[in-house]
Amino acid sequence: MGVLEGEGIGQEVVPAAVSVLERVCDLNGLKLELRHGGPIGRQSIAAGGKALSPGVKAFCSEIFDGGGAIFSGPGGARFVYDLRAYFDLYCKLTPLVPFPGLASGGLFCGGHTDDVDILAIRENTGGLYYCEEAHIATNPAEAGIRAAFGYSTAMVRRILKAGCLTAQRRRHRMALTTKPDGIPLVSELWRSEAEGICTQSGVTLEVLEIDNAVYQLVADPKRFDVIVSPNMFGDVLADAGSLLLGSRGMSFSGNFGDGNRAVYQTGHGAAYDIAGSGTANPLGQIMAVAMMLRESFGQPHAARSVEQAIATVLEQGARTADIASGDTVVVSTRVMTTQVLNALTRQTVPA
Numbered sequence: 001m002g003v004l005e006g007e008g009i010g011q012e013v014v015p016a017a018v019s020v021l022e023r024v025c026d027l028n029g030l031k032l033e034l035r036h037g038g039p040i041g042r043q044s045i046a047a048g049g050k051a052l053s054p055g056v057k058a059f060c061s062e063i064f065d066g067g068g069a070i071f072s073g074p075g076g077a078r079f080v081y082d083l084r085a086y087f088d089l090y091c092k093l094t095p096l097v098p099f100p101g102l103a104s105g106g107l108f109c110g111g112h113t114d115d116v117d118i119l120a121i122r123e124n125t126g127g128l129y130y131c132e133e134a135h136i137a138t139n140p141a142e143a144g145i146r147a148a149f150g151y152s153t154a155m156v157r158r159i160l161k162a163g164c165l166t167a168q169r170r171r172h173r174m175a176l177t178t179k180p181d182g183i184p185l186v187s188e189l190w191r192s193e194a195e196g197i198c199t200q201s202g203v204t205l206e207v208l209e210i211d212n213a214v215y216q217l218v219a220d221p222k223r224f225d226v227i228v229s230p231n232m233f234g235d236v237l238a239d240a241g242s243l244l245l246g247s248r249g250m251s252f253s254g255n256f257g258d259g260n261r262a263v264y265q266t267g268h269g270a271a272y273d274i275a276g277s278g279t280a281n282p283l284g285q286i287m288a289v290a291m292m293l294r295e296s297f298g299q300p301h302a303a304r305s306v307e308q309a310i311a312t313v314l315e316q317g318a319r320t321a322d323i324a325s326g327d328t329v330v331v332s333t334r335v336m337t338t339q340v341l342n343a344l345t346r347q348t349v350p351a
Helices: 010-027 041-046 054-065 079-086 153-169 184-201 210-219 231-245 283-295 300-315 333-346
Strands: 002-004 070-072 091-096 118-123 132-136 144-148 173-178 204-209 226-229 252-256 262-266
Touching: 002 010, 002 054, 010 070, 010 283, 010 300, 010 333, 054 070, 070 283, 079 262, 091 153, 091 231, 091 283, 118 153, 118 231, 153 173, 153 184, 153 226, 173 184, 173 210, 173 231, 184 204, 204 210, 210 226, 210 231, 226 231, 252 283, 262 283, 283 300, 283 333, 300 333
Parallel strands: 002 070, 070 262, 118 226, 173 204, 173 226
Antiparallel strands: 091 118, 091 252, 132 144, 252 262
8 A cells, every 4th residue: 555645734644544544454454565655746846846746656656556555645736636637547436424423513403414425426537627728928908818628428428437336336316517508518418428327327317507516415415325526516516515524624535547546535635724733633534544445455344443433532522623512622633543543442343
């Protein structure tokens, strides 16, 4: 397994998550081989390179070729976009499953997030984030920027097929986000392909405009099962969905390509403003460990044990500052991690 600690709070939350990974592997008799890669993002640029350096590319390639996955902290600048494009990590999965222990501490009450179980699927290598940009410099009065992007039918089909396959394994419902009046041709391509693939798959399709989809996700999350989105729409939707989790610090995701290529990360950035303060929430990064154990290494029992340890700690009232409320106890990054480690050691989870 390859580890990229990243920058900002990555230097704190990634080692915390790795300590949980080491503990769960030890408790389950799993062999773990860790390799650490170099700097990414702004740190890599400051060292005289690019956000995704040739060295990190080679490191990730070696990990993938050996059957491993990458566990990554946040990296600034173009790091995540360049990584996804270079390794064709076209499918991003973001689970939105709130912990019951946080039900009374977030923005919602009255059972609003009870039984919410959503998987947001984002097309990860096309769209606006990979547009061609050029300066317009005909004269000072008309100076500006021109940007153009496109989606091929093949790109759209492969992510929609991933969405339908996932929906078949869950509750056979899939929502698609579009914007037909804003980008009519792109929206029609996604809608028409989704209709055909869902019909063939026996999956019920709901098509929502992105602004309405974000509203409904917050207002009525129980209506959703699988949500598939173009790149930028999926980015916005997943960030809004973190409200259901209680904080962006609780969010996490996996980026997948063909074969065994997978990179696991949080759904938040480097949070440079709190880096080094010991206040960062490590739980999103730790949940990424659970996702990696389940999806890349076929260890659902170990994954459940990590999730249950987090649930136990939250039910006991421990909170980092971003998820604190009422009479809960605010703890540091290190203390939260220690409590998860202790809960992990004490528990017994049926296989």
